[in-house]
Amino acid sequence: MEEKIREAVAGALRELGLPAGQTGAFVVEQPTEMTHGDYATNAALAAAKQLGKRPQEVAELLVKELRVSTVLGPTSIQSIEVAGPGFINITLSRAAVARAITEASAQGTGWGKGNVQEGQRVVIEYTDPNPFKAMHIGHLMSNTIGESISRLIENEGATVIRANYQGDVGPHVAKALWGLQKVGIVEPTTTLELSEAYVAGNQAYEDSPEAKAEIDALNTVIYTASDTAVMDLWRKGRAVSLEAFEKIYQHLGTHFDQYFFESETAEPGTRMVHDGIAKGIFEESEGAVIYRGEKVGLHTLVFVTSRGTPTYEAKDIGLAFLKEERVPNDRSIIVTAAEQIGHFKVVLAALAELAPAIAAKTRHVPHGFLRLTSGKMSSREGNVITADALITEIIGKALVKNPDPHVAEQVAIGAIKYMILRQAPGSDIIFDPEQSLSLEGDSGPYLQYALVRAKKILAYAENGEGGIEEPSEPYAIERLILHYPEVVARAARELAPNILTTYLTALAATWNSFYASEQVLGSPEEAYKQRVARAFATTMTNGLTLLGVSAPERM
RNA sequence: GCCCUCGUAGUGAAAUGGAUAUCACAACAGUCUUCGGAACUGUCGUUCCAGGUUCGAGUCCUGGCGGGGGCACCA
Numbered sequence: 001m002e003e004k005i006r007e008a009v010a011g012a013l014r015e016l017g018l019p020a021g022q023t024g025a026f027v028v029e030q031p032t033e034m035t036h037g038d039y040a041t042n043a044a045l046a047a048a049k050q051l052g053k054r055p056q057e058v059a060e061l062l063v064k065e066l067r068v069s070t071v072l073g074p075t076s077i078q079s080i081e082v083a084g085p086g087f088i089n090i091t092l093s094r095a096a097v098a099r100a101i102t103e104a105s106a107q108g109t110g111w112g113k114g115n116v117q118e119g120q121r122v123v124i125e126y127t128d129p130n131p132f133k134a135m136h137i138g139h140l141m142s143n144t145i146g147e148s149i150s151r152l153i154e155n156e157g158a159t160v161i162r163a164n165y166q167g168d169v170g171p172h173v174a175k176a177l178w179g180l181q182k183v184g185i186v187e188p189t190t191t192l193e194l195s196e197a198y199v200a201g202n203q204a205y206e207d208s209p210e211a212k213a214e215i216d217a218l219n220t221v222i223y224t225a226s227d228t229a230v231m232d233l234w235r236k237g238r239a240v241s242l243e244a245f246e247k248i249y250q251h252l253g254t255h256f257d258q259y260f261f262e263s264e265t266a267e268p269g270t271r272m273v274h275d276g277i278a279k280g281i282f283e284e285s286e287g288a289v290i291y292r293g294e295k296v297g298l299h300t301l302v303f304v305t306s307r308g309t310p311t312y313e314a315k316d317i318g319l320a321f322l323k324e325e326r327v328p329n330d331r332s333i334i335v336t337a338a339e340q341i342g343h344f345k346v347v348l349a350a351l352a353e354l355a356p357a358i359a360a361k362t363r364h365v366p367h368g369f370l371r372l373t374s375g376k377m378s379s380r381e382g383n384v385i386t387a388d389a390l391i392t393e394i395i396g397k398a399l400v401k402n403p404d405p406h407v408a409e410q411v412a413i414g415a416i417k418y419m420i421l422r423q424a425p426g427s428d429i430i431f432d433p434e435q436s437l438s439l440e441g442d443s444g445p446y447l448q449y450a451l452v453r454a455k456k457i458l459a460y461a462e463n464g465e466g467g468i469e470e471p472s473e474p475y476a477i478e479r480l481i482l483h484y485p486e487v488v489a490r491a492a493r494e495l496a497p498n499i500l501t502t503y504l505t506a507l508a509a510t511w512n513s514f515y516a517s518e519q520v521l522g523s524p525e526e527a528y529k530q531r532v533a534r535a536f537a538t539t540m541t542n543g544l545t546l547l548g549v550s551a552p553e554r555m
Numbered sequence: 556g557c558c559c560u561c562g563u564a565g566u567g568a569a570a571u572g573g574a575u576a577u578c579a580c581a582a583c584a585g586u587c588u589u590c591g592g593a594a595c596u597g598u599c600g601u602u603c604c605a606g607g608u609u610c611g612a613g614u615c616c617u618g619g620c621g622g623g624g625g626c627a628c629c630a
Contacts, residue, residue, distance in 0.1 A: 027571060042573060045610075055610070084574045085610070130630075171629055262630090288628050299558075302628040312630050341559065342625045368561095369623085401593070411593090422579095423568060426560080428623075430567065440593045442568080442579035449593050457590050490571085502569060505578070516586090516595040533590095555593075 001100075002028050002039065002486045004071040005090065009043045012065035016058070018047055030483050037079070037089035038097075038479055044086040055086030063088060072096065092482075097474040100482035104535035109545075111538050112485045114492070118157035123327045124150050126335035127254075130167040131241035132176035134195045135248055136384040137370045137431070138337055144420040145367050146335040147254045147548045148497035155546055156492045161327050164256040165319060168238050169263045170312075174219035175201030177233055178211070188237045191244045216307070223266060223309050248387050252413060253548055258327055262315050269318025270310040272354065273303045281353045289314075291350045301346045316347045320358050331361050333495070338366035338426060365495055368428035370420075390416065394437065398445075407552045411445050414549040418444030421497045421547055422505070442505060444549055447540065450508035450515075451551050454537045457520050458530065467524035475518070477510045478532055484539045488546060497547060504543045511536050 006028045013026075026043035044059035051058055059082040068077050068090060076096035081089050104111050126146020129135040150160045167173070179197025180188060182204075188194055204211035221227045222234060249255060273289050276282040282289050287306030291313070293299045303314040310318070323332060334344070344364040352359035394412035395405075402408040419437050423429065431437070439445045484503070491499040520529040544551050 027573090029571070029573095031574080032570080032577075033574075036574075040574090045573075048610075087574065128630095133630095167630060286627075290627065293626095297558090299626050301626085305628040307628080309628090311628065315630095337624095338560075339624055340630085343630085345559090366560095371623085427568090428561085438567095438580070440580090443593085445593055446579090449591090453591060453594085460590060494571090498569085502578085505569095509578080512594055513596090515590080516592095519589065521590050554591090 001072065001482070005039050005041070005068060008066055008068050008071045009041050009062075009088075011067065012062050013043060013047055015065040016047070016051060016061055018050060030486075031087075031089065034476060034479060036083065036087070037081070037091035038482070039090040039092075041088050041090075042086075044082075044088060048086065056082060059086040059088055092474075092479075094472065094474060097478050097482060098470075101478050101532055101535045104481055104484070104538050105531050108538060109542060112155070112488050112542050114156040114485065114489050116156050116489070117153060117492070120158040120331065121161065121327075121329045122153055122158050122331045122333065123161045123163055123258075123323060123329040124153070124333045124335065125163040125165055125260075125323075126150075127256075128165045128167075128336060129245055130172060131238045131245075132168075132173050132194050133198055133241075134191060134384060134386040135245055135388070136386050137390055140252075140387045140390070140416065141367050141370055141420050141429070142335050142337065143249075143252060143254055144417045144548065145365075145425050145497065147252070148417075148421055148500075148546065149333065149335065149365070149495050151546045151548060152488065152492040152495075152497065152500070155488055161258060161329065162254075162256045163258045163260060163323065163327070165260040165262075165265075166242075167262045167312075168234075169222050169261075169266060171205075171215070171219055172198060172202075173222055173234070174215045175205055176237065177201075177222070177230065178204070178215045178218055180233060180237065186233060188233075188240050191240060194237055194241060219309060220307065244388075248391075251391060251409065252417075253550060258323075260319055260322060265315040265318035265322055266310050267318070268321060269314040269316070270304055270308075272317055272321065273310070273314045276350070276354055279353075281350060291346060293346045293349060296349045298346050298349060299342070301343070303350070313343065313347055313350075316343075317351060317354065320351055320355070320362065324355075324358055329361075331363070332358070333363050333365055335365045335367060338368055340364070341366050365425065367425045368423075370429050370431050397439065401439075402555055407555055410550045410552045411439065411448065411555055414444035414448055414544075415439055416444070417547060417549050418447070418501065422501045424498050425496060445555070447504055447508045447544060447549070448552055448555060450511050451537060451540045451544070452553070452555050453515060454511065454533050454540070455553070457533050458537060460521055461526070461530050461533075468527045469524040470528050471525050475514055475532060477507070477514045477536060480507055480510050481532075481535050481539050484543070488543070491546075500543055500546060504540065504547070507536070507540060507543070511540075 026041055026046040028039055028041045031037060031040040044062050045055045048055040048058045063080050063082060066080060076093055078091045078093040083089050124146055127139055127143040129139045150162055154160045176194055176198040179201035185193055201215060205215050221230050225231050273282050282291055282303060288302045289304035290300050290302050293301060301313050302311055304310050348359050348362060394415055395408050398408040398411040402411060415437055487503045488500060491497055520526060520533060541551050
């Protein structure tokens with residue numbers, strides 16, 4: 001509807017004598033205040049200067065030329081009014097709102113689906129945990145945001161390939177293997193053994209020059225696979241890690257189509273960086289191969305170390321090509337923590353010289369850190385909150401009200417995901433482990449609970465005999481529901497699940513308010529209210545699905 | 556030092572250059588014979604500072620101040 005109104009406004013502006021190419025600078029939006037109608041446009045304010053007239057005057061003229069009825073249907077408008085400094089407020093008719101509600105309640109899972117990205121193949125990389133290290137709450141952020149973005153993009157018609165890139169080689173692995181060797185573990189079976197070994201190795205690396213030398217040597221062994229005993233230990237430890245990750249993915253309701261490993265990007269990455277020296281893209285300096293970021297306003301980073309091992313940077317170059325080869329795509333999105341912004345700027349600059357087409361379609365989406373009120377989290381020091389520990393703790397909390405462990409898990413995961421998705425992806429989340437996280441108010445369970453209550457009504461209503469009167473004015477909840485397709489489209493366009501989360505919270509609040517003040521079953525308007533309840537339930541269910549949050553039947 | 560980011564009620568957040576800056580927690584006062592109280596209704600309280608652009612700035616620009624991140628061999 002929004003898009004149709006936009007076209008009508010653009011048409012009216014042309015009627016007022018504005019050149020076709022110059023009508024773009026206005027918005028059609030949902031006004032903050034519901035009393036201002038269902039849609040509003042600032043077109044008159046934006047065009048006033050060009051037309052040399054007062055905004056209110058332009059608005060009056062614009063309203064006369066506005067043919068909203070021809071794009072939305074003859075009985076769709078209740079009023080079009082000029083308000084404030086020159087806004088044009090459009091209020092839909094009772095019939096038009098009712099049509100949207102009927103559509104929402106009838107379409108089921110199809111409600112809100114778009115097609116603007118049909119035919120597009122989008123590869124989305126997220127989560128990226130490192131074997132031999134624990135998956136911590138930072139990975140939970142990447143996974144939650146990446147999964148939701150994937151679903152939002154799929155909802156617009158694209159084919160999404162979910163990718164997970166895991167660091168199974170590199171200094172952290174050498175440290176963990178060194179730690180295992182020191183305590184004589186040849187067959188690791190738990191992730192605890194691995195993370196303890198990593199912390200021990202990391203400590204020794206800082207404290208002891210001998211240990212440092214041993215670990216550096218081990219690192220090279222891993223890259224070159226030159227020692228069968230070491231590689232055996234590596235394979236076993238890696239398998240333990242990966243298996244543990246899969247379990248967490250199951251809890252989170254996420255999955256991957258493609259797994260990439262640093263052990264497979266290291267070789268091609270190193271080779272391509274070396275090839276790039278001859279082309280003048282990279283250069284040698286103090287034995288290392290570097291990219292002079294200064295030539296494009298960035299800073300210099302080492303791509304291959306003086307020992308000949310590739311850094312994260314070279315491996316990401318290798319990854320870019322490997323992705324292209326295995327997963328041909330139109331767009332490539334990488335979701336990682338914001339601390340890597342600088343890294344990706346340099347890598348993409350280098351890639352732009354190496355393979356301009358790949359660099360051009362690649363986009364880095366940074367997310368903030370999950371910071372603790374008690375201080376900084378560091379896996380090197382071992383004071384991280386692991387994904388497992390957090391999930392277990394919140395499930396324990398949810399069990400208080402939900403004896404059913406399955407429901408408790410749905411509530412707990414929903415609460416965690418909501419906390420992550422409610423704010424703009426780039427900003428940090430301050431997480432207080434003492435207060436843990438909220439299961440009421442502005443929270444995941446709040447949305448789930450609103451839905452559970454609506455579904456209960458629908459269940460009772462199946463054998464109910466209620467009235468068929470129709471209320472003369474739309475309820476606030478109806479006027480919110482009809483915006484759902486526009487909201488998900490924008491969230492997908494901007495890669496911002498928080499837009500959807502904010503909307504769903506308002507939707508749940510409005511529903512709860514409706515629920516408290518309006519009796520559905522047995523009321524004179526029962527049939528109509530049921531349809532509203534169904535439309536709400538459909539909208540909330542579809543919205544939660546796009547967030548990756550499940551909808552319990554009861555709680 | 557340079558670069559990037561963020562400063563919004565006591566706390567955590569929202570807001571596409573638009574209308575009276577929105578929500579939750581906390582605090583306080585209410586709503587339970589109604590479809591489920593993880594709920595609802597109400598009260599209190601907010602854009603770091605100084606300039607600028609604009610009909611209009613939390614949002615854009617410049618300069619401060621403060622937090623976070625990055626800046627040659629970690630990822």
